[in-house]
Amino acid sequence: MDKVDLLDKFGKISANRDQLSAVGRDPTSIVIDRIISPTEAIIDGKPTILVGTNNYLGLTFDPECVAAGQSALAEAGTGTTGSRMANGSYAPHLALERELADFYDVPHAMVFSTGYAANLGTLAALVNTGDVVVMDADAHASLYDGCRMSGGSVYRFRHNDMTSLGNRLRRLAEKASRTLIVVEGLYSVLGDRAPLREIVALKREFGAHLLVDEAHSLGIYGEHGRGVCEELGVMEDVDFIVGTFSKSLGATGGFCASRHDVLPLFRYASRPYIFTASGNPSVIATTRAALRQISARPQLRQKLHDNAERLYRGLEAMGLRLGADVSPVIAVRFEQSEDAARTWERLLEAGIYTNLFVPPATPDGSSLLRCSVSAAHSEEQIDTILQRFREIIEPAKSRAAGS
Ligand code: PMP
Numbered sequence: 001m002d003k004v005d006l007l008d009k010f011g012k013i014s015a016n017r018d019q020l021s022a023v024g025r026d027p028t029s030i031v032i033d034r035i036i037s038p039t040e041a042i043i044d045g046k047p048t049i050l051v052g053t054n055n056y057l058g059l060t061f062d063p064e065c066v067a068a069g070q071s072a073l074a075e076a077g078t079g080t081t082g083s084r085m086a087n088g089s090y091a092p093h094l095a096l097e098r099e100l101a102d103f104y105d106v107p108h109a110m111v112f113s114t115g116y117a118a119n120l121g122t123l124a125a126l127v128n129t130g131d132v133v134v135m136d137a138d139a140h141a142s143l144y145d146g147c148r149m150s151g152g153s154v155y156r157f158r159h160n161d162m163t164s165l166g167n168r169l170r171r172l173a174e175k176a177s178r179t180l181i182v183v184e185g186l187y188s189v190l191g192d193r194a195p196l197r198e199i200v201a202l203k204r205e206f207g208a209h210l211l212v213d214e215a216h217s218l219g220i221y222g223e224h225g226r227g228v229c230e231e232l233g234v235m236e237d238v239d240f241i242v243g244t245f246s247k248s249l250g251a252t253g254g255f256c257a258s259r260h261d262v263l264p265l266f267r268y269a270s271r272p273y274i275f276t277a278s279g280n281p282s283v284i285a286t287t288r289a290a291l292r293q294i295s296a297r298p299q300l301r302q303k304l305h306d307n308a309e310r311l312y313r314g315l316e317a318m319g320l321r322l323g324a325d326v327s328p329v330i331a332v333r334f335e336q337s338e339d340a341a342r343t344w345e346r347l348l349e350a351g352i353y354t355n356l357f358v359p360p361a362t363p364d365g366s367s368l369l370r371c372s373v374s375a376a377h378s379e380e381q382i383d384t385i386l387q388r389f390r391e392i393i394e395p396a397k398s399r400a401a402g403s
Contacts, residue, residue: 020358024345027356037061038250038376043353049381051311051371052355056328057219057293057300058376060250065289072285084278085267092284099291100255104226104241108263110256111284113276115215115244116142118254120149121272122211122242123182125265127152132175134168134208135182136160136194138363143182143213149271152180159187159363162198169206176206180239183210185217185228189363189370191329193217193228200237211240218294219248220328225294225301245283249290253279304328304375307382311373314386318393330371331357332389340367343392350388 020026034042038058039050059065072092080090093111100109112118123146127133131152135143138159147154158164169176181203183194196212203210214227222230229238239260245253256263267273279287293300305328312326323331334340337358344356347369355370362368371385 020341024341025348027341027344030348030353038374039378039381041353043348046351048348048351048353049377049385050353051373051377051385052353053374054216054247054372055250055374055376056216056248056304056372057250057290058374059248059290059293059300062250062290062293064293065250065286068289069282069286072281076281078282079280080278082277083274085274087278089278090281090284092281092288093278096284096288096291097255099288100257103224103291103295104257105235106241106257106259107261108258110263110266110273111279112254112256112273113279114252115242115246115254116145117272117276118242118244118256119143119213120146121270122240122256122266123147123152123180124149124272125270126150126211126240127180130178132172132179133182134165134172134179136184138187138189139182139184140188140213140215143184147182160192160195162195162202165199166202169202169208172206176208179206179208181208181210183212185212185214186220186327186329187363188216188329189357189368190323190331191327191370192323192325193221193327196228196232196234196238200234203237209239210237211242212238213242215242215244216247216329218243220301220304225298245287245290248294249287251283251287251290253283253287300375304373307375307377307379308373310379310382311371311385314382315371315389318386318390319397320389320393328373330373332369332371334367334369337367339396340369343396344369346392347388350392352385352388 032041032043038055038060041048041050097109097111101107112121119142127150129151133147133152133154135156136159137156155168157168172179183199186193212229217227219225221228224230229235241257243255245251308328309326312330315332316322321333340358341356344354347354357370358367359365
């Protein structure tokens, strides 16, 4: 038998990477030379409109957030240099937890260093050997990794398919009571929402628990900006909400909020909470300021949805194949990954930055360009994005028709 070397696996990784850049530029190698605003940057020396950032509310340059970060940096230093369990929490970590709990109108919230850690840490604390996770097939990688860390049995159900979820729960019989259903509020690649009312009805029928990842929907849906759970009126039925500070809040970090009194005990059972450094004071400060903006400026949400509608309808009018729901995450789908990659590259050359997704990173094996809209986009920027798409798509369509 051939001897396998530890480093052999990188041959395959390198082949995959070469495939990514086969049609031109490697999308993972983009360097933003200079960031100018939430929607503009210099890339390859060229002014570029950003429509692939997750900066939904455009708060990264918000004067109040920036000022809060600057004074925290001056007052509390550059970093905490340790974990909360070993080295102590700073008072603002606790203040943010209280503010998040109040924001969701639940008794408890817990802050983690990233959204990724929040998902790992929540699932690892909550689900143990003998417990079960029933998870939407399109759930984010951090939820899959959290399941792996948890030691529980994991079953997937077909994306947003209530028959598939119902069948899974039925088959679990009495184990349903130690089952956690895991879904996202707004799905991050195709921009569609979870049918949470139906999911809650099944959760109740089978006596399971429910966790919703609102990473992409915090600040975007619901009267108070709490997310899809609020918009669909199911807050009371959701057991755990997880999310991130890295999208609408324009920072880094993550959280879990819950009405269950066990949440504070997660601190003792969650390795991704215990064994990592806590959020920097400046990051905690900008997050707190951004959370206040979500409550104080509902007009940001309205502007975001108006922009999303304008971009979605414009792309739809070009005959492009889009995700089913109009939302701030707009997926432009392609039959062939080469077409997606070529369009992505041409858009970049034309000063428009989108995100390229090709298999295996896409939920249904399709290839797509993901646009994420921001409240900070002006109508003129949205129209420029549409114009550039048109200039690239239409000649490609006539070439295809002629061939
Ligand atoms: N959950 C979802 C649904 C996400 O899309 C992401 C990040 N893309 C995360 C969690 C992880 O968040 P973070 O980047 O803050 O670690």
